Amino acid sequence: EDAVDPNAKPGGAITITYKDDVATLDPAIGYDWQNWSMIKSLFDGLMDYEPGTTNLRPDLAESYEIAPDGKTFTFKLRQGVKFHNGREMTADDVKYSLDRVTNPKTQSPGAGFFGSIKGHEDVAAGKAESLAGVTVVDPYTIKFELTRPDATFLHVMAINFSHVVPKEEVEKYGADFGKHPVGTGAFKFAEWTLGQRVVFERNPDYWHKGLPYLDKVSFEIGQEPIVALLRLQKGEIDIPGDGIPPAKFQEVMADPEQKARVVEGGQLHTGYITMNTTMAPFDNVKVRQAVNMAINKDRVVQLINNRAVPANQPLPPSMPGYDKEFKGYPYDVAKAKALLAEAGHPDGFDTQLFSMNTDPNPRIAQAIQQDLAAIGIKASVQSLAQANVIAAGGDKAGAPMIWSGGMAWIADFPDPSNFYGPILGCAGAVPGGWNWSWYCNKDLDAKAAEADSIVDPAKSGERAKMWSAIYRKIMEDAPWAPVFNEQRFTMKSPRMGGADNLYVDPVHIPINYDNVYVTDVQ
Amino acid sequence: MTSPIAPDLPATGRVPARPRAGVWRRLVKRPLALIGLGIVAVVVAGAILAPWLTGYDPNEQMFDGLTLEGAPLPPNASFWLGTDLLGRDLLTRILFGARTSLIIGIVANGVALLIGTLVGVTAGYFRGWIGGALMRFTDLMMAFPALLLAICLAAVLQPSLWIVAMVIALVNWVQTARVIYTETSSLAEREFIDAERTIGASASRILFRHILPHLLPTIIVWGTLGISTTVLLEATLSYLGIGVQPPTASWGNIIFENQTYFQAAPWLVFFPGAAILALALAFNLIGDALRDILDPTQRGRA
Amino acid sequence: MIAYLGRRVIQSLLILLGVSLITFALLYLLPADPVQQIAGRSATPETVENIRRQLGLDQPFFIQYWHYLTSLLSGDLGRSYIQRSEVTELIISRLPASLLLMVGAILCELAIGLTMGLLAAVRRGTATDQTLMVASFVGVSAPQFVVGLLLLYVFAVRLGWFPIGGYGTWRHLVLPSLTMGILGAGWYARMMRSSMIDVLRQDYMRTARAKGLARGAIIFRHALPNAILPVIAMIGIDIGIFMGGIVVVESVFGWPGIGQLAWQAIQRVDIPIIMGVTLVSAFAIVLGNLLADTVAPFIDPRIKLR
Amino acid sequence: MSKGAGNKRTGVFAPAVSVTAGPVLEVSGLTVSVRGEDGEREVVSNLSLTLARGETLCIAGESGSGKSMTALAIMQLLPQPAARIESGTIRLRARDQDDTDRGHIDLAGLDERRMRRIRGDRIAMIFQEPMTSLNPVLSIGRQLVESIEAHTGLSRAEARRRAIEALKAVRIPEAESRLKQFPHELSGGMRQRVMIAMALALKPDVLIADEPTTALDVTVQGEVLELLRDLQREHGTSVILITHDMGVVAEMADRVVIMRHGRMVEEGTAADIFARPQADYTRELLAAVPRIGTGVGRQKSAEQKSVEAEMPGSVAVVNDLHVHFDLRGGFFGQVNRRVHAVEGISFSIAPHETLALVGESGCGKSTTAKALAGLVPYHGDIVIGGRNLAGLGRDQRKAVRRDVQMIFQDPYASLDPRMRVGDLVAEPLLIHGIASKEERSQLVAGLFERVGLSADQMELYPHEFSGGQRQRICIARALALRPKLIIADESVSALDVSVQARVLDLLKELQREFGIAYLFISHDMAVVENISDRVAVMYLGQIVEMGTRDQVFSNPRHPYTKRLIEAVPVPDPAKRRPRFARLDQEIPSPTRKIGEQPPKLALKDLGNGHLVAVS
C-alpha cells in the first residue's frame, strides 16, 4: 500500500485537455492514449504498479500465490472493496470480467493477452461462454489455471483489460457501458458531454484510505495542443494531455519559469525503422545492417529538439532486460556502403519509406531519407494517414520500410516480452498483423516461450538476461533499425503538487490522477 | 461580285482597312496589368531557373541550417529567407516549390475552371434532360465529400503531382459549374440570344461566341480566387498522401508543414504565403484588366 | 411550387442515395482495414476474424450496403467501430455546434464580403478598391489554421476579449466564425464586386439616377438585389466548402462539431461515422442548394422555378 | 389625371401659370465628346438652345445626330466612362431656395449631390429604350412610389395613390393591380407608359422626353401627348421632346430644333419650319415625311405579276394561331391565369407582298412575330414555303429558318453587346457558309451603306450607336441572308424620317428585285399606308379587320380601325388638333382566368377579301 503523502491536502479540481475524443471508458475496449489512464482511475485490477514506477504490487488482490509449475495462480481478494454503485466486489466479478473480455461479442482488442488461460480457445471460438481455467474458490479467492507457465501473467492481471466490472451495470447499459462506466477505482464517473468534457469525482468509498486527493478531475476534449499550451500559460488548465507541442517546445524551455514546471522522464518507447525481411533487397541481412549503420541518430534527435536519446536495441532503457553493454551498430557511412556493395548493391537501390503524416514524423522520415541517400539508397517517402500506413505494414508486399513514429505506442506493460510477440515474433508476421518486418525466427520464438515460462519472481534477473540475449540475436539479424527512445516531457500548472515521478508515471499517462494534488486548497 | 447564293443586292462596299488593336497590345498599356504580368513572369522564371538561382539544393538538410537545439534559422546573410525545420534553405525551396504550385494553381485550377464552365454553360443553355442530368450530377458531386475521394485515391494510387492535379480538377469544377449554370440560364433568356436563333446560329455557336464572353467576369473571379485555394488544397491532399511526397517542395506544403510553428518561426509561413498571394493577385490584376478590355462598354476607362 | 418542391425533394433523396452508395463503395475499396484498427496491436488472428464477423464485414459488398441502407431507413446510422456508441447520438451531440458555427460564419462572411464588394464596386478603380482587393486575396490565401491561431492569440490571449477556444456562449462563437468567415469573405467580396460592376452600368441604374434618388437608395434598392443573385447561389455552394474548412477551425478552437468527429473517424477508418457525417453534410448541402434555388425567384421575379 | 393633383404637393414649388420672363433652361456652346478606340470624337458640337417656361421644344433630326446625348448631358447622365462634356454651360433657372445669387444654376459643373436634388424633381427624363430602363427586380409600383417619396414629404399611402393616378393617366389598365407587377410582365408599350408615368408623377419644371411615343400605338400616343399638354397647361412645365415623327412635332411643338451631325442646322417656330424650311436638310426631312392618305398607290407592274405567277402559293400561311402564356400566382405558384396573347389568327403572305400588322400596344403583334420565327411555343399551323414548321427536323428547320428573318422591336436588346456590329451583320453569312472572309466583309460594308451607315462603323460595338443606328444594324443583319420573308417588328419607328424613307425605299426595292415578302408590324399608320399591300388590324390577340391597304384605309369598317386612323397626327402645325380624343371605356386586358375563353370573333367577307369582325 502506498503511503499517504504528508504534504498533500485533499480537495480541489484539475483540468486536463486532449485533442482527440475519448472513445470509450469500458476497460475491456479502451485502448487509446487518452482513455488508457482514465480507465485506470475508474477501475482496478488484481494487480497494479507502485505509483511512478514499474514495480508490480497487488491491488484488488491482497496477496497471490504461484504454484511451482508456474501454471496456477491463486489470488486472495481484498475485502470490503465497493463498486461505485455501492455493491461489494467479489471473486465472481473478477471471473465475469475475464469471461467478458475474452468473449468475441465484446470485440475486445485485448482478448489476445489472455491466451494462456485454460479454456481461452473455446471462448474465443464462441464454443464456451466461460473460461474453464478461472475458478471462484470462495467470494474472496480466485484461481487461474494456465496452459503454459506465463511470466507475464501478473502484468496481464494489471492491464486495463483485466479490470473488474460489475455485471449488473454492464447488463444495464449493454453496449453503452463504456459511456456509463462503474468500477472500484479512486474516481467515479460523473459527467460526459460528448465531444466536450468528461468529469470524474472523487470516490469517497475508495478502499485505499486517504486517496485520492483531488475532488474532481475534468478532461476537456478537442483541444489543439498549441491552444492547450496557451491556456496552460493563462492558468486555465493544469495539464496539457498531449504534451508540449513541438512548435512550442523551445519557447517553453527558454523561459525559466515555464521550464521549471516541466517534468522529464523516460518512457517505454522505441522509435524504429522496420525493413521487410521478405522483400528484396531487405531479405539480405547485410542490407539491413547497412541501413542500421547509415542512420545519423544524433541528427534525428536534434530535429526533435533533443527530446529523445539515440537507441541501439529494441528495448527502451527503463525496461527490464535492456542491455547496457550492447553497443549496437555504429554510425558509419563508409562501412555501410561497403556492406551494401558486399550485398551486391554497390550503387544502392530504389525503395520506399512509409511514415505517418503527423509532425514530426514526416520530418524524421526525410532525415532518414537523406541518410539513406548518402549510402546510395534512394527511398521515396510515403507520408500517409495512420490507417494507411498500418494497412501497408500488415500487407506482406506492402511496405519495404516503415518509420514507426506515431504508431508504435508505448508498451502495454513493463515487460520485455511485450516488445517481442506482436511486433517481432512469428505470431505478428501475418496479414493484418503488426510485425511489419515480417521477421519470423522460430528459434527465437522458442526461446521467448522458454523465458516466459520462468515465473518465479526470484528468477526475474535470469529471465531478463534471456530476453537480452533474444534481442541481441534480433539485432544481429537487424529486421529493425532502432532510432531513438522518446523522453516524456509533461508540463503542469504551478499549483500542481506531488512527486515528480507521478508526472512521468510509466503506466499512467500523462499523469497519475490518483496520487497528485493541488497546493491551493484551503 | 456575283456569288450565286450570296445576296448580291447591296453594292459591295468599301471595307475600312483598320487593324484592330490586339488584346495583348491593350493589356500591356495598363500599368496594373503590367505589374501582374511582371509578377507572373518572375514566378515562372524563378521556377524554371531555380537550380541556377541559389547555391543550395532544395532538399539538402544542412548541418549549419539548424541551431543545436534543432531550431530553424531566421533570414540571414547565408540563408536569405531563413531555413526550415530540417535545416534546408527556404528560398531555394520556395523557388523549386513554384514548379509544383504553378502546375496546381494554373493547370489544375484551369482544368477545373474549364470543366466547370463547360458543364455549367451546357446545363444552363440546354434545359431538357441534358441540363437536368448534368446539374443533378453536379449536385451529387457537390454533396459528395471530396476529401474522402482524395483519401481513397491516395490509398489506391501512386502519389504524384499529376494525380493531385487531377483530383483537384475533379473536385473543384463543381462550384464553378453551379455559378456558371445560374448565370447562363439567365443569359439564355436575353433577347439577343433569341435573335441568334432566328438567324440559325447553332447551339455551339451561341454558347461559345455569345454566352461565354458574357461569363468572362465570373470566370475571372473564380479562376483567380481558385489559384490560392487550389495551391492550399494541394498541401492538404499531399498531407493525406496523394500529392507530391516529401521532400519535394510546394508552396502549400511548406505552409502546411510549418503552420504550427508560425509563432516560433514566422518566416516559414510568411514567405510561401506571400508567394501564393502574389501569384493570385497577379492573375487577378491581369484578369481585371482583361475583363475591362474585353468589355466594350468599359472602353475609354484608363 | 408544391410540385416543384416535391420534385426537388425526390431528386435530393436520389442524390443522397447516390452519395451513400459511392461513399460506401469507396470505403469498401479502401485498403485500410477497420478491423485491424479495432483489434489493436496485440490481437491474435482469431480475435481479428471474430471482430470481422461480429461487424458483418466478412459479407459481400452489396449485402453490407443493403444492411446499411435498410437500417438507415429506420433511422439507424449504426454503431461506431472505435467510439463504440450510436452514430446518431454522436452526430446529434455535435451537430448543433457545427450548425451554429456555420450560421456564424455565413453571417460573418456575408457582412464582411458584401460590404467589401459593394464598396469596391462603387469606388471602382480607386485606392479603396485596390486595398480591398488585396485584402480579399489575403483572406483567401491565408491558411485557416494560421488565421485562427493568430486571432486567438491577439484577441483571446493578449486582449482577453474572447475565451481561448471552447463552446458555450456567443463570445465563444465570434473568433471561429470570423476565422471561417475571412476566407469566404474574400470570395464574396470578389463576386459581389464583379456582379455589382455589371449591374451599375445597366440602363435601369441610369433611370434610378434620373429620378434623383439618394445614393443609398440607388445602391441598396436598385443595384443590390440585382447584384446579389449570383451571391445567393454561392451560399448553397458555400455549405460544401465549409465542410472542408470546418475541420481545421473546429480543432483550433476546440469547437465540438462534426468536423472533428469526421477527421478522427477518417484517420481511423471508423466507417459508420464517416458514412453518417457524409450523409449529414450531403443533406446540408442539398438543402442549402434547394434553399438557394427556392429563394432566387423571390429576389429576381424573372426566374421561374423549374 | 385628376385635376388639382398638383396642389397636394407639399413641396415649396407652387405652380405659377403665368410665364415669367427668361428661359427656364439655357444651353450654350455645349460640346460633348466620346472616347472611342481611336481617340475622342465630338458627338454634340457647340449646341445652344433655350427653353421658355411652358414651352414645348421639339428636337428632330438625323438618327445619331446627338439628340439623346444632348438630353443626357442636361441630366448629367452621359454614359460613363466614355462620354463627357467638353465645354459649354447648361443653366437652369433657380428657384428661391436654391443657394445661388445669380438666379440660375450651371448644371454642367454641379456636384452629384446637388444634381440629385434636381433630377426627377426639376428635370425629369423619359429614356429612349423602354425595355431596359426599368429595374427588373422591383415592382413597377415600388419604382413609381420611391421617386415620389424621394422628392416630396408624402406618406407611403399618399405616394401610392399618386402613383396609381399617374398610371391611370397613361392609361394602363387595372392600374392598381399593376403596381404589383414586374417589368418583364408588361409589353413594350406598357413599359414605356410606366416610364412616362414615373416622369410625370412629380410634375417637373422641365421634362425631357426622348422618343416617348415610339413604342406606342397611335391611340395611346395621342393620349400621352395630351397628357404632356395637360401638364404644361396646369403646371407650366417646359418640355423638350425628341422625336422623329414629324406628325408629333407638328402637333406639339412651339419651337423646333433640327439637328444633324451633332450640330443644330435650323431653329424656328413650328409653323415657320414646316412652312418655310431654310436648311436643305430640313427640306429633305420634310419631303420624306410619310403622309396618310397621300401614300402613292403601288401599282403592281406587269413584270411583278409575272414573277408572282411563277411562284404560286404563299411564302407563309398562318392558320388558327394561338399563343398563351401561363401566369402563376397564389402562394403555391400554381397556374391560375393565362395571357391569351394570340387567339386564333389566320393570314397568309404571298411573295412580293407586304402584310402590315397594326394594333394597339399589347395586342399580340410581337408575339405573333415570335411564333413565326419559332421563338415561342404555339398551337395551330405555320406553313413556310409550303412546309409546316411543326414536324420538321433540326436541319430542315435551320434551312427554313434561313428564309424567315426577324427584326426585333428593341434593337439594343437584340444585339449581342460584346460583338462588333460588323461581325454581327456578317454572322448570318458565316453561319450559312456564304462567301469567303473578304467577300463577307465587302458584303457587310455594302449592307451598311445600304442602310445608311458608314463602313467605318463596322468596328464599333452596339452601345456606341444611337437608337436609330442600332435599328439599322438590325435591318442590315436581317437582309444579309436575303430571306423570303422578313418580319419587321417596329423596325422603322426609331428612325428619323429621312432614313426611314431610305430604309422603306430599300425594303421596297429589295422586294421588287427579289420578291421578299414582309410582315410589317407597326403602329405608325402613315408608314403602314406607305408600304403595305394588305393590312391586318389586331385587337386583343385577334384580327378584327383585314384587307388591302385601300380597303382598310379608305373604307375602315371596324370601329377600332376607324379610331386608329383618326388618331394619326398630321404633320402640319396648321391642322393641329386642340385635343386628342380620349377613350372612355376601360382598356381591355388579354389575361383571363384558367378555363375562361375569350369570345371568338367571326370574320365576314365584305367582298374582295375585305374581312371584318362581326360581334
Ligand SMILES: Nc1ncnc2c1ncn2[C@@H]1O[C@H](COP(=O)(O)OP(=O)(O)OP(=O)(O)O)[C@@H](O)[C@H]1O
Ligand atoms: N457610349 C457611346 N460611346 C461612343 N459613342 C456613342 C455612345 N453613345 C452614342 N454614341 C455616338 O454618339 C452619337 C450621338 O448619339 P445619340 O444617341 O445622341 O443620337 P440620337 O440623335 O439620339 O439618335 P437616335 O435618333 O437614333 O436616337 C452617335 O453617332 C453614336 O454613335
Ligand SMILES: Nc1ncnc2c1ncn2[C@@H]1O[C@H](COP(=O)(O)OP(=O)(O)OP(=O)(O)O)[C@@H](O)[C@H]1O
Ligand atoms: N413572356 C410573357 N409572359 C407573360 N405575358 C406575356 C409575355 N410576353 C408577352 N406577354 C403578354 O402578351 C401580350 C401581347 O404582348 P406583345 O408583346 O405581343 O404585344 P405587342 O402587340 O407587340 O405590343 P407592343 O406594341 O407594345 O410591343 C401582352 O399583354 C403581354 O403583357
Ligand SMILES: [Mg+2]
Ligand atoms: Mg437617341
Ligand SMILES: [Mg+2]
Ligand atoms: Mg411588340
